[in-house]
Amino acid sequence: MxxxxxxxxxxxxxxxxxxxxxxxxxxxxxxxxxxxxxxxxxxxxxxxxxxxEDSVDEVKERKSLLKEGVRSEPVIKKEKKPASKPKAETQEENIAKTVTVKATAYTAHCEGCIGITKTGVDLLANPNERVIAVDPSVIPLGSKVYIEGYGYAKAEDTGGAIKGNRIDIYMQHEKDALAYGVKEDIKVKIIE
Incomplete structure (x- = not known):
């Protein structure tokens, strides 16, 4: 036992x-x-x-804001205006400066993209926004611009490769961004 x-x-x-x-x-x-x-x-x-070109903390904060649905500043969805003659439109506005740039295009749906611009525009929630990435020393963030061959947009983003007289135009669809390619000697009018 x-x-x-x-x-x-x-x-x-x-x-x-x-x-x-x-x-x-x-x-x-x-x-x-x-x-x-x-x-x-x-x-x-x-x-x-x-x-x-942000700190890791800024990226983490944007990512958490995106998950929570919080934005750093409100985005007002704009109604699309019917196409009209762009030259006549820009003549009526005050042009602060015109710069000649090299233009490329990007999308918010790439690997590693979080879809939120430097100024807080959520491109995933607002895919029709007309936004460009700029070098703020050439085109200040928040500037309204008129881009030759594209139309109006707002300088709301920056990018590591966007230095000097370069812009990157946001496009909703990757195929459109790829089709845009690289364009040299594009006139950008910065509107007051």
Missing amino acids: LKAIISTFTLASIFSIGFAEVSAKENSKELALADIQHIDQDNYFTDLAERH
Whole structure:
């Protein structure tokens, strides 16, 4: 009888040690996976920050605001106006300055994009916004502009490759952005 009790106790101890090892291994795997996900997420935010010339904290804040549906400033959805002669429109407005730029196009749906511009416009929620990325030392953020061959837009974004006399025009669809390509010697009128 005593042998049976000792055998049962020994067997129970072995099982509990075995289960503890399995449990410890599972916890170890879960912790390792969490560490990898944390590292990948940190790399993701670092890459975004470098690409958009922001701090990692700014990128994380924008990402959390996007998840919460909060915007740093309200965006008023604009009704599309019927196409008219662009030259006549710009003549009626005060042109502060005209610059000649190299123009490219981008979309908010690329890998690593968060869809929120430098000034807080949520392009995923407002895909019809007419926004450009600029070098703020050439075209100040918030400026209304008229782009030759494109029309009106607002300078609401920046980008790592947008330096000097370069602009990047936001387009809702990737195929349109790719079709736009690179255009040299485009006149941009900055409107007061």
